[in-house]
Amino acid sequence: MVVKSQIKFIKSLQQKKYRILHSLFVAEGVKMVNELLRSDLKVKDIYTVDAHAIPFNNDYCHIISEADLRRISGLKSPNKVLGIFHIPDPDRLEFKDWIVALDSITDPGNLGTIIRLCDWFGIKHLACASDTVDCYNPKVLQATMGSITRVNVVYTDIADLAAHADVPVYGAFMDGESVYDQNWTKSGILILGNEAHGISQPLEAHIQKKVGIPQFGSVTAESLNVATATAIILNEIRRS
Amino acid sequence: MVVKSQIKFIKSLQQKKYRILHSLFVAEGVKMVNELLRSDLKVKDIYTVDAHAIPFNNDYCHIISEADLRRISGLKSPNKVLGIFHIPDPDRLEFKDWIVALDSITDPGNLGTIIRLCDWFGIKHLACASDTVDCYNPKVLQATMGSITRVNVVYTDIADLAAHADVPVYGAFMDGESVYDQNWTKSGILILGNEAHGISQPLEAHIQKKVGIPQFGSVTAESLNVATATAIILNEIRRS
Known part of the structure; x- marks a missing residue:
């Protein structure tokens, strides 16, 4: 059984301020929780309606009813398992390879997709401006499809990062020089801006190379979605 | 004022079966409705709380209250204008250039993003398997950012299309030959499969060339999102 105070506590982790306060986050679904259990993340509690849905461990696994799962879940259709994990301390950013940096991405699906893209293209470090959506937001987690465990996400001042990095700093702009005409360096920082406003002016001053994705056919579409732009540039x- | 029967009628257009029955769809928001008004689409009615939000026309524009807009809107936060437009008859598919074909895409955001990508890359024709999400679904429309007016979306049997086309048929597969190693033809069909199950078996038989996007770093991410895969391959x- 899940008591009232537990329900309140678990539900509170749907909100960023409580995730930060407790340094915990919630993940749901058989596939996602299993993937997190296989990673280096430290688990706090697993609530499941089916002991066979996960590698069961008496220390932290609790069998609960479907009704109780609905009470603690953030999903319309809960999927058997809910896990509570400790938010890990981020690693230091490393500049040996490319780093992706996001200036105020607000859509959870976009951030999740970009984390999944970093994983695919072997980008180990993702820097996010502090007003970027939280990577432990349940919708972001869902969109990462488990890639969150393999990408080091660091919330930091992107202008400061760009100003002090000793690698080339690239930014994606609508009117940037074609991505097809670049001699890409071995390492660098690739900055992508907010969905509506692009890269902010104070940050723009620190960008050495503005790049853009050529448009084909008549010039009509006003822009590309930031996650698809990230896909194309990382490729x-x-x-x- | 909007009477009860109108509210019921407009709300019914949130559902595919009523959109098909009446051959009408709903679009919301100042930017979206203005973009559709500038296109070749035939307008039926515009409901607005602000006559200055759109090029006002007495024949089809109705000023309504904020309360009435909330009653007819499908959005949590309605944005000034709701328009009802006639669903156009699709044009015939043309094979002079590339065609994108989707095998059962279910996520509205994915379809909307793919329509926006087709527009960006000058792809004029998008063929969708008949169980692909409806392109006049409000969430799809929103994600197209207006590109729906510039891409011809045709719901059809993709296996039949692939079997009878006299252009090369490519399909995206996890284990396909690298997209970097292709001599892309001038025209062709590019097929992308369902988010969870990929390209269906009966359709696979008609594919002449299986292509895939190389993964970098350790092989960890299990797949790319279908919209980001489309972005990379069209690029x-x-x-x-």
């Missing part, structure tokens, strides 16, 4: 960097 | 076709 260009890696294929080179 | 490869166009840059060649």
Whole structure:
């Protein structure tokens, strides 16, 4: 059974301020929780309606009813398992390879997709401006499809990062020089801006190279979604 | 004022079966409705709380209250204008250039993003398996950012299309030959599969060339999102 105070506590972790306060986050679903259990993340509690849905461990696993799962879940259709994990301390950013940096991404699906892309293209470090959506937001987690365990996400001042990095700083702009015409360096920082406003002006001053994705056919579409732009630019960097 | 029967009628258009029955769809928001008004689409009615939000026309514009807008809107936060438009008859598919074909895409955001990508890369025709999410679904429309007016979306049997087309048929597969190693033809069909199950078996038989996006770093991420995969492959076709 899950008592009232537990329900309140678990539900509170749907909100960023409580995730930060307790340094805990919630993950749901058989596939996602199993993937997190296989990672280096420290688990606090697992609530499941089915002991066979996960590698059961008496220390932290609790069998609960479907009704109780609905009470603690943030999903409309809960999927058997809910896990509570400790938020890990981020690693230091390393500049040996490319780093992706996000200036105020607000859509959880976009951040989740970008984390999944970093994983695919072997980008180990993702820097996010502090007003970027929280990577432990349940919708972000869902969109990462487990990639969150393999990408080091660091919330930091991107302008400061760009100003002090000793690698080239690239930024994605609508009117940037074609990504097809670049001699991509071995390492660098690739900055992508907010969905509506792009890269902020104070940050723009620190960008050494503005790049853009050529548009084909008549110039009509006003922009690309930031996650698809990230996909195309990371592909260009890696294929080179 | 909006009477009860109108509210019921407009709300019914949130559902595919009523959109098909009446051959009408709903679009919301100042930017979206203005973009549709500038296109070739035929408008039926515009409901607005602000006559200055749109090019006002007495024939089809109705000023309503905020309360009434909330009653007819499908959004949590309605944005000034709701328009009802006639669903256009799709054009015939043309094979002079590339066609994108989708095998049962279910996520509205994915379909909307793919329509926006087709627009960006100058792909004029998008073929969708008949169980693909409806392109006039409000969430799809929102994600297209207006590109729906510039891409011809045709619901059809993709296996039949692939079997009878006289252009090369490519399909995206996890284990396909690298997209970097292709001599892309001038025209062709590019097929992308369902988010969870990929391209269905009966359709696979008609595919002449299986292509895939190389993964970098350790092989960890299990797949790319279908919209980001589309972005990368269309970029490869166009840059060649």
